[in-house]
Amino acid sequence: MDLQATPSARLSLNARAGELADVMIRDAARLRVGLARSPQGATFIDCGHRHPGSHEAGLRLAAICMGGLAEASLVPSRSGPLPWTVMVRTSQPWLACLASQYAGWHLDGPHGLPLMGSGPARVLARRESLFDEITHREDPGRAVLVLEGEVPPTPRLAQDAAEACGVTPERMTVLHARTGSLAGxxxxxxxxxxxxxxxxxxxGFDLSRLSDAIGTAPVGVVHPDTRIAMGRANDAIIYGGQVHLFVTGPARSAKELAEGLPSRTSADWGQGFSDVYDAAGHDFARIDGGFFSPAEVAVTALDSGDTFRAGTSDPARLSGATGAPSP
Known part of the structure; x- marks a missing residue:
């Protein structure tokens, strides 16, 4: 599948994300994020490691992850035990989500602890097989990388990432946060x-047929233990996430897409993410990829006007993500 939409040639994800990162730098004190520069000149924006960060920093971080091609906002939840939900909207779904946001670049942090890399720097580094399908390219004028993990990145990691992206360290911006932080x-x-x-x-759906997309997911409550935080965050998507996709082409394939997308189609459905993660030996590659999907899906076929729905949210399974103390 060749994922190259005509408008993408005019979009520089790193330039757009870089502009958003510059605004974060300007608003650092208000967002409670930390700023640092490596000896080589790379810029670090700490959204939740040594600095507390904030929910607003998380929304900004999400927009940067998606290369500035989506909007993220915090809205009240309609139901369920978690009071707040993130709403995301984009008119460039595959470019924002796969070419930029997908956390497919794995880097080694201090002491060998892994850091998951996302953001538009991935387009420049092209270290993942996914980019055999994504032909969108852009000039390496600037690179913006988002890292999630237990430990903050080092100057050496930023230098190596800059080399992989084909930019000098001075043109490298690295944003980072713990999984269990507010922003994370x-x-x-x-x-x-x-x-x-x-x-x-x-x-196997032709992603070039994706037109617009809107999604919501509850925000799990923070926790200092990365495993617990990861479980809360992923359970919120798997059992509380809702997505509406707008696609072109035959209504029949839109119906098939809706029926296959919800998380309940996975054999792991019904289990907490932390338990599935433990059973997989803490190896994401051993977890059924179909488990990482929203609970409830609607797909609208633009050519016919039909909307197909499948799956259902299960708020009761989110009780572990609330942070309520045990009785």
């Missing part, structure tokens, strides 16, 4: 569309 939990909830688009890809 928000930016993970904002991946609800990414999960749906990636599952559509695994189903």
């Amino acid at each position: 939990m928000v930016q993970i909830a904002a991946r609800v569309l990414e999960c749906a688009v990636q599952k559509a890809r695994l189903m």
